[in-house]
Amino acid sequence: MTASLLVDVTVHRAPFQLNVALEVDQPGFTVLFGPSGAGKSTLLDTIAGLIRPSRGTIRLAGTVLDDTAQGRHQPPWRRGIGYVFQDLRLFPHLSVRGNLLYGARRRPPSERDRDLEAFARLFGLQKLLDRRPHRLSGGERRRVAIGRALMARPKLLLMDEPLTSLDADLRADLLPYLARLRGPGAPPVLYVSHDPDELLRLADTVVVIADGTVQRVGPVAAVLADPPPQVARALGGPATVIESVIAPDNGEPDLDRLLIPGTDFWVGKTGAPAGAPVRVRIPARDVVLSVAPPPLTSALNVLSGPVSCVRTAGSGGVDVALDVGFDLWARISRRSADRLGVVLGRPLHALVKAASADTVDRPATSDHAVGNIDTVPRNAF
Amino acid sequence: MSDAEIEALRLSLRVAGWSVAASLPFGIAAAWLLARKSFPGKTVLDGLIHLPLVLPPVVVGYGLLLLLGRNGPIGRWLDAGFGITLAFTWQGAAIAAAVMAFPLMVRAIRLSLESLDRGLEQAAATLGASPLRVFATVTLPLAAPGLVVGCVLAFARSLGEFGATIMLAGNIAGQTRTLPLAIYTEVQTPGGEAAALRLTLLSVGLALAALLASEIIARRFRRRDRR
Structure with a gap:
């Protein structure tokens, strides 16, 4: 309706x-x-x-x-x-x-x-x-x-x-x-x-x-x-938002794995059960870019893909999107962009700490995910 | 108490009761107009309503007699059209009392309307309530403390009405001789001091009881509406 x-x-x-x-x-x-x-x-x-x-x-x-x-x-x-x-x-x-x-x-x-x-x-x-x-x-x-x-x-x-x-x-x-x-x-x-x-x-x-x-x-x-620009500060700058689902139990006490095609994506424990839909926000300023596959680092998530978009940020930095199955945004300095040789299509690797991804429950609009819905009469959701 | 004294008490209660009952709808309407609307002549209306508060009651009574008396413009019309006589009847006494008490009633209701949270009326409207229903189900119930106070003040004022009553309704035993008139009459009569004192104490008691009742009711409403 x-x-x-x-x-x-x-x-x-x-x-x-x-x-x-x-x-x-x-x-x-x-x-x-x-x-x-x-x-x-x-x-x-x-x-x-x-x-x-x-x-x-x-x-x-x-x-x-x-x-x-x-x-x-x-x-x-x-x-x-x-x-x-x-x-x-x-x-x-x-x-x-x-x-x-x-x-x-x-x-x-x-x-x-x-x-x-x-x-x-x-x-x-x-x-x-x-x-x-x-x-x-x-x-x-x-x-x-x-x-x-x-x-x-x-x-x-x-x-x-x-x-x-x-x-x-x-x-x-x-x-x-x-x-x-x-x-x-x-x-x-x-x-x-x-x-x-x-x-x-x-x-x-x-x-x-x-x-x-x-x-x-x-x-x-x-x-x-x-x-x-009027709300950029309140929002903590640009960020990537993805919708996903919690993967079945992974044995990690402090982490959840998300079902994202082509990669394992780790986030801090949400408390939501396996299969629960979630929404993840990854602040662009917390994403690190690298030209070569990084050696072992503390960042659990490494995603790779070509540069799909470059734009100059108002504050003088550069926002770079990598196509990793979705557009993943990174906010880097102009100097970093020059050193990495950021141009459209260049393959890069992105590092994202599990702790920097905000993950929230996101009950789906379909009825199966919503609590007491079946007790409410027709049309009253 | 003598039969005449009991008769005076019953008459006073009847006159004051009718005075309040008959003026309440007009009191609500006037208070609402003054609290909510702006229109040309609002100051004049406000002044007219408050006039009895500052005029000598005798002047108000004489004015009413000129209007409502058998030869007055309204009195003649009422007499010819409906066979209603107001001058020198208990109904006339009730009207005199109502006019004198009206400003007190309007003031109390107006104050409670002005202090009412208009947001609640807006909320009712967004729930599909027509203005009339909003008035009946939100405005009036929330203004109830002011209505009660206004009615009690008007009732007490009506019980004590003397000057306007004697001008319009006279001082006819059993018909228009209310408590204050009875007291006056007893004092004028040799040997009537004891009766005058009894009626005086009775008046004080009635007024106190009315004020006490209004305070209790108003407090109950305040507790109900606490947010």
Whole structure:
């Protein structure tokens, strides 16, 4: 179920102006990434209909939500767009059950009750249904806020930094719940974040927003390989992102081996079981290039291939991609590039330490990998 | 207590109760307009609502009598069209009390509407709730502490209304002689001091009970809405 979203708006919001043209037609997570104050929340408010754009159009699944030229503006309650606010905004005078059911009032009671049970189970809220929000923990509140938005069966779900201000343990607890939103039948999610870790874990598509406008749109691997300058520092420079699967047990206590065609690729122990899909991020500045096959070094991963791309980095260095089955990026100095004689097609060897590869769980969008999905009724992923 | 005193008490409760009940919808509407909307004449409306707070009650009562009396423009229309007489009836007393108490009620409700988190109303809208439903299921319940305080203040003010009541409704035993009027009458009557004292203590007790009840209810709401 893909509802394509078309946005082309200007929003004046002192002290800045937001100018965004954007098309989202992918299911899964589209992460709006950018520094704080870049206008990401304003964009979500505009899409939700809480702010009227001063110019432009917004369309969702063929329906016009905003069209300033024709003076059309559909109010938020007719848009069918769910919103998980950064400050959650749970209704303090209603129980968890009352909060969850608030947006489901128009559906037949039997269907509503079935949804309530299913979503309560999906988000681990069964025992909390009669509590008031002020008696919930921070993580529980967030789960209620997400469940409440989904209970209204939105065509699109907006999420504004739902993990911000949580400590690391709580974030780790919540991420699997968020990953469930990638199951079949879930609405597409537009997710605002300024956290590189969330980006790596959740994003299918990345939209980089900075200075009030869209800087880049693309799959996560493409954007992280060549991040726009406004977010390059936050992301730790360019990086290679690959999707893989944990290989069966290898006998190493502190390492996992990944199934990558043509090579063994070692990463630090993830704790994920064999067969689990993972996403690996290899920072380009941690990749060492060599003209000859290196002798034995401490770097466990040696990948070889011809130079497939060379570009001058903004900081004066050179980014070099080797075609090792995928494009592996290395950030080296201009001097190193000259010494190695880097030109397109030249075969080189790359050294990557297992410890420098960030590896995150990446539950697949297909149903088999997602926890309690079979307990949720049709279409409720 | 004599029958007349009990009658005065019952009449006072009835007048104050109706005063609050009848003015509550208007109080909510006025508070909402003043808290949420900007429109030409807002300052004038605000001033008009607060006028009874600063005018001598007798002046308000006389104004009401001019409007609602049998020869007043509204009174004549009510009499001819519906056979309703307000002047010198207990309903007239309730209207006088309502007008005098209105500013207190509007102030309390307006304050609670202004301090309400608008984000919750936005959240309700994104969950598909129409503005009317948002008002009924989010705005009003969250403004409930202010509604309670406003109603209690208005009730207490209505119980004590004297000047406007005597102008519009007179001082008719068993019909418009509320507690304050009864006290006044007893004091004017030789040998009525004991009865006046009883009624005075009764008034104090009623007012205290109302304030206490409002505090308890408001505290319960605050605990409920704690976030």
